[in-house]
Amino acid sequence: MEKIITEALELMSNQHFDSLAFGVIDFKEQSFESFEIQAGVISTRPYLYFDLASLTKPLTNSASILKAPSLLNNETLLLLNHKAGLPVGGLLSRKNWKQEVLSYPIIESPSLYSDYSSLRCMLEIEKISGKKLEELCSYYFDQELVHWKKLPENAFCPEYGIRNKKIICGEVHDNNCFNLGAFVSHAGLFSTVDGLCRSLLNLDKSVSLIKRINQEFESIKPDDRFLLGFDRVMDPENTLAGKGCSLKTFGHLGFTGTSFWIDTEESIGTVILTNATQSYWYERSGLNLLRKSLGSSLWKF
Numbered sequence: 544m545e546k547i548i549t550e551a552l553e554l555m556s557n558q559h560f561d562s563l564a565f566g567v568i569d570f571k572e573q574s575f576e577s578f579e580i581q582a583g584v585i586s587t588r589p590y591l592y593f594d595l596a597s598l599t600k601p602l603t604n605s606a607s608i609l610k611a612p613s614l615l616n617n618e619t620l621l622l623l624n625h626k627a628g629l630p631v632g633g634l635l636s637r638k639n640w641k642q643e644v645l646s647y648p649i650i651e652s653p654s655l656y657s658d659y660s661s662l663r664c665m666l667e668i669e670k671i672s673g674k675k676l677e678e679l680c681s682y683y684f685d686q687e688l689v690h691w692k693k694l695p696e697n698a699f700c701p702e703y704g705i706r707n708k709k710i711i712c713g714e715v716h717d718n719n720c721f722n723l724g725a726f727v728s729h730a731g732l733f734s735t736v737d738g739l740c741r742s743l744l745n746l747d748k749s750v751s752l753i754k755r756i757n758q759e760f761e762s763i764k765p766d767d768r769f770l771l772g773f774d775r776v777m778d779p780e781n782t783l784a785g786k787g788c789s790l791k792t793f794g795h796l797g798f799t800g801t802s803f804w805i806d807t808e809e810s811i812g813t814v815i816l817t818n819a820t821q822s823y824w825y826e827r828s829g830l831n832l833l834r835k836s837l838g839s840s841l842w843k844f
Contacts, residue, residue: 628650685737
């Protein structure tokens, strides 16, 4: 970990954002290590709550279906894996967003990563179960993994940019999620790095996550990017998970500069949380280098 901390400090000196948290999870030992860098200061007791952005998708929809397999049918599977033909997304009305998302037909299509697909999946599993998504998915949440509306009063969060001429801090970055104000599946969860590491350990313990995803790897088609709503490594030589992981590595990315990856062959996971949208979002080369470099350093060990 000391070598990774040194590398992380060097990489952060060239970023346009100031906060990073990094965690390494050993699923065999049910343990993890972590550190945090904020404005150049290292802490081995992380306390920052990061906006997880699209990590919310598998942490809600996928986790719900893993716990209750009866929620999985052909339609929810297509929606989970972004193969249902729904558009990428757009600005939603707080009043009529459900009607709009429900208006699209579900037609098996090539993969197209879609916030609308995630939201429609949520609506479908709520209809099947008769329960709200938050109730379905929160069975494994650590106390430091929370919806943005339920952040502790003393929570510290990085800055994520500007909205309506005000700094985004302690509020979700995604505009649809912010405007809807509800617990939804495409964004909205916040966590410390320790909270996310503990939650992923809880998820594996609760539903045999690694074993279940390994089963999915056995039947996946070469051009399928997603499995049960998790992203996967398709090119181990040039992946944002970092060179050195196996082809049986799965996880997800978040727009705010977050990610987690789990190599099922080694039962090792990595978590990277940043506030990459702090100054601007459109230049990602520094973030991508950080993701690849820290990931590669972990897989080497």
